[in-house]
Amino acid sequence: MDDNKKNRDFLDRDRLSVDQYHEAEHFAREHGVSPSQVSRLIKKSGNDRMSLTQAVRALRDRK
Structure with a gap:
């Protein structure tokens, strides 16, 4: 983490x-x-938040 909080x-x-x-x-x-x-x-799908959100939605839809 950067020490400069403004950055x-x-x-x-x-x-x-x-x-x-x-x-x-x-x-x-x-x-x-x-x-x-x-x-x-x-x-499975990488650490991109958008792709993870889509994967979670797909996982919930399968249930």
Whole structure:
């Protein structure tokens, strides 16, 4: 993380960090799935937030 708080970039928000468990946990809580499902979806479709959101919707539609 950058020390300069005024230097914000939109690129960090477009991707979900695979190494940070709390980010996956937060994303899972937001979308009503388990963190392990988020981890599997990241491995399957990458860590782009938009593609993960679409994958979660598809997962929920299958149920």
